[in-house]
Amino acid sequence: xxxxxxxxxxxxxxxxxxxxxxxxxxxxxxxxxxxxxxxxxxxxxxxxxxxxxxxxxxxxxxxxxxxxxxxxxxxxxxxxxxxxxxxxxxxxxxxxxxxxxxxxxxxxxxxxxxxxxxxxxxxxxxxxxxxxxxxxxxxxxxxxxxxxxxxxxxxxxxxxxxxxxxxxxxxxxxxxxxxxxxxxxxxxxxxxxxxxxxxxxxxxxxxxxxxxxxxxxxxxxxxxxxxxxxxxx
Amino acid sequence: xxxxxxxxxxxxxxxxxxxxxxxxxxxxxxxxxxxxxxxxxxxxxxxxxxxxxxxxxxxxxxxxxxxxxxxxxxxxxxxxxxxxxxxxxxxxxxxxxxxxxxxxxxxxxxxxxxxxxxxxxxxxxxxxxxxxxxxxxxxxxxxxxxxxxxxxxxxxxxxxxxxxxxxxxxxxxxxxxxxxxxxxxxxxxxxxxxxxxxxxxxxxxxxxxxxxxxxxxxxxxxxxxxxxxxxxxxxxxxxxxxxxxxxxxxxxxxxxxxxxxxxxxxxxxxxxxxxxxxxxxxxxxxxxxxxxxxxxxxxxxxxxxxxxxxxxxxxxxxxxxxxxxxxxxxxxxxxxxxxxxxxxxxxxxxxxxxxxxxxxxxxxxxxxxxxxxxxxxx
Ligand SMILES: Nc1ncnc2c1ncn2[C@@H]1O[C@H](COP(=O)(O)OP(=O)(O)OP(=O)(O)O)[C@@H](O)[C@H]1O
Ligand SMILES: [Mg+2]
Numbered sequence: 346x347x348x349x350x351x352x353x354x355x356x357x358x359x360x361x362x363x364x365x366x367x368x369x370x371x372x373x374x375x376x377x378x379x380x381x382x383x384x385x386x387x388x389x390x391x392x393x394x395x396x397x398x399x400x401x402x403x404x405x406x407x408x409x410x411x412x413x414x415x416x417x418x419x420x421x422x423x424x425x426x427x428x429x430x431x432x433x434x435x436x437x438x439x440x441x442x443x444x445x446x447x448x449x450x451x452x453x454x455x456x457x458x459x460x461x462x463x464x465x466x467x468x469x470x471x472x473x474x475x476x477x478x479x480x481x482x483x484x485x486x487x488x489x490x491x492x493x494x495x496x497x498x499x500x501x502x503x504x505x506x507x508x509x510x511x512x513x514x515x516x517x518x519x520x521x522x523x524x525x526x527x528x529x530x531x532x533x534x535x536x537x538x539x540x541x542x543x544x545x546x547x548x549x550x551x552x553x554x555x556x557x558x559x560x561x562x563x564x565x566x567x568x569x570x571x572x573x574x575x576x577x578x
Numbered sequence: 579x580x581x582x583x584x585x586x587x588x589x590x591x592x593x594x595x596x597x598x599x600x601x602x603x604x605x606x607x608x609x610x611x612x613x614x615x616x617x618x619x620x621x622x623x624x625x626x627x628x629x630x631x632x633x634x635x636x637x638x639x640x641x642x643x644x645x646x647x648x649x650x651x652x653x654x655x656x657x658x659x660x661x662x663x664x665x666x667x668x669x670x671x672x673x674x675x676x677x678x679x680x681x682x683x684x685x686x687x688x689x690x691x692x693x694x695x696x697x698x699x700x701x702x703x704x705x706x707x708x709x710x711x712x713x714x715x716x717x718x719x720x721x722x723x724x725x726x727x728x729x730x731x732x733x734x735x736x737x738x739x740x741x742x743x744x745x746x747x748x749x750x751x752x753x754x755x756x757x758x759x760x761x762x763x764x765x766x767x768x769x770x771x772x773x774x775x776x777x778x779x780x781x782x783x784x785x786x787x788x789x790x791x792x793x794x795x796x797x798x799x800x801x802x803x804x805x806x807x808x809x810x811x812x813x814x815x816x817x818x819x820x821x822x823x824x825x826x827x828x829x830x831x832x833x834x835x836x837x838x839x840x841x842x843x844x845x846x847x848x849x850x851x852x853x854x855x856x857x858x859x860x861x862x863x864x865x866x867x868x869x870x871x872x873x874x875x876x877x878x879x880x881x882x883x884x885x886x887x888x889x890x891x892x893x894x895x896x897x898x899x900x901x902x903x904x905x906x907x908x909x910x911x912x913x914x915x916x917x918x919x920x921x922x923x924x925x926x927x928x929x930x931x932x933x934x935x936x937x938x939x940x941x942x943x944x945x946x947x948x949x950x951x952x953x954x955x956x
Contacts (some may be wrong), residue, residue, distance in 0.1 A: 393954050402869055403951040423873050430871025437953065441866035445592035450585065457581035458872050466581060502870075514954050 349542035350376040355408035368394040370565035386562030434503030438515040442487040449483035493524035586880040607845020608896025620915035624759035632701035634787035651781035665795025670695035673772040680740040693772025708750025722764040724757035725913035850937040857941035869950035889934035
């Protein structure tokens with residue numbers, strides 16, 4: 346199994362001296378292509394912090410993150426932004442869609458940041474809206490869509506650049522149980538490929554059964570990895 | 579247009595209410611500012627109307643003269659003294675005063691009377707009807723067709739009136755570059771007729787108009803006139819002196835400055851605040867963009883583009899509105915004294931750019947400070 350993300354000796358603390366608190370402590374792990382890796386744990390255990398570190402958004406105090414051979418925290422700020430733009434797709438809990446743009450324009454944003462021509466970007470965006478099951482919704486503003494549909498728009502935006510790594514932060518927190526399950530089921534079946542790695546931070550016990558592995562965090566430390574059923578797949 | 583700016587435009591323009599508020603703020607500020615300063619420019623220009631219309635290169639006057647309207651008569655010997663200065667090519671007297679007219683229908687009307695040197699008629703206006711030599715005829719006056727012309731009862735050639743109990747007759751109509759400030763019609767006649775018809779003090783010359791042999795002679799002329807106890811100013815110096823009087827001695831300049839500052843603050847507070855709220859409302863989206871991989875420079879370009887777009891559109895609308903309003907005002911008030919000068923436009927432009935710069939500065943600062951990490955954590 347090929348490693349998509351290698352995290353070695355990650356530490357992240359806030360404050361200094363007396364007030365120094367560790368959000369992430371001595372975390373080492375690998376995430377593989379073809380798997381859906383969950384990060385779970387109690388509130389304040391460092392899940393979001395870890396996710397931000399491995400996706401190139403928050404610099405760790407010590408440790409290294411290597412994605413397909415490149416140590417991402419050695420890159421300059423602009424190079425790192427470019428790296429995120431090309432290699433990583435993000436799905437946020439609150440979707441963070443622009444209400445003043447159409448659904449298709451929202452999806453096309455990463456392509457536009459990649460300097461794709463407007464018409465071409467729209468074409469690709471509409472294609473990916475089809476992929477997530479939102480055919481014919483391209484011209485609507487996102488607020489006209491249901492919560493589950495908005496999350497699908499966010500997924501289309503995350504995959505439109507064909508990134509190898511997808512990062513989901515609490516993707517079902519704003520959705521009701523069935524809708525949440527449907528979304529993750531959809532991701533598991535249609536978005537996950539053998540050349541893609543999906544990392545999901547979640548509290549939501551109802552979607553645990555879609556995970557390949559579940560990483561448990563406690564007080565910033567990795568407390569264990571459940572269900573190592575990769576070989577079974 | 580690069581895609582990112584197209585996105586920026588859509589984010590801005592699709593937010594109709596905010597976009598409208600931004601435009602209204604800037605348009606209004608520009609309108610106010612141009613309106614104020616144009617009116618002021620118009621007044622300043624009119625206050626120098628005599629100087630502009632007569633067009634002499636050098637004007638000799640009493641040092642106490644502050645505006646073209648308040649003349650202080652000069653003794654005749656000064657004219658001879660000026661003529662004897664080596665650098666002077668020629669020098670002629672000019673009369674400028676006010677007379678009370680009794681028009682054909684018995685209505686009284688005061689008028690500004692300009693008396694031109696009898697031999698040269700230097701400073702004569704461009705005739706629209708009649709012949710210039712007719713001004714030598716008996717009781718002859720030329721009426722200026724400016725905004726105040728109708729106050730003479732729109733006279734035709736041959737129309738008669740009374741001027742301080744003398745008979746007057748219109749022998750021509752003329753056009754001048756600038757109309758006067760004081761809402762009075764203007765009549766041109768000869769110097770000698772003017773001083774004969776209008777009661778005067780001992781001295782009668784209002785100004786001595788001088789043509790120097792060369793430009794280089796001007797400083798020497800000014801020195802010699804000063805030695806005689808009088809003041810010689812070039813045309814531009816005189817116009818500046820008059821403008822400065824209205825700007826600094828009358829409180830008009832201060833008021834205009836105050837209004838300009840107020841319109842700036844008004845525009846800045848409406849537009850700046852709206853723009854800032856606009857950025858704040860979208861702040862998580864900017865954070866999400868940053869997480870996705872937008873560079874700092876791209877976020878800045880979005881904000882700068884939006885601020886510039888609003889500023890320029892508002893500027894255009896403000897200038898247009900002002901031009902329209904001056905045009906409409908002139909339809910009803912022919913004497914409405916407002917001119918939009920390049921200086922007015924430039925000032926308003928600087929103001930608009932400052933509003934855009936200040937607004938986007940705060941927006942940019944906010945956007946650059948967002949940590950995408952906080953977007954995850956929200
Ligand atoms: N900017 C910061 N300054 C100080 N402390 C911080 C900061 N960011 C995170 N922390 C602390 O780091 C710890 C881990 O936070 P993190 O958000 O990663 O937890 P989490 O597991 O995602 O929790 P939740 O399930 O509530 O989202 C917490 O104790 C938090 O208070
Ligand atoms: Mg969290």
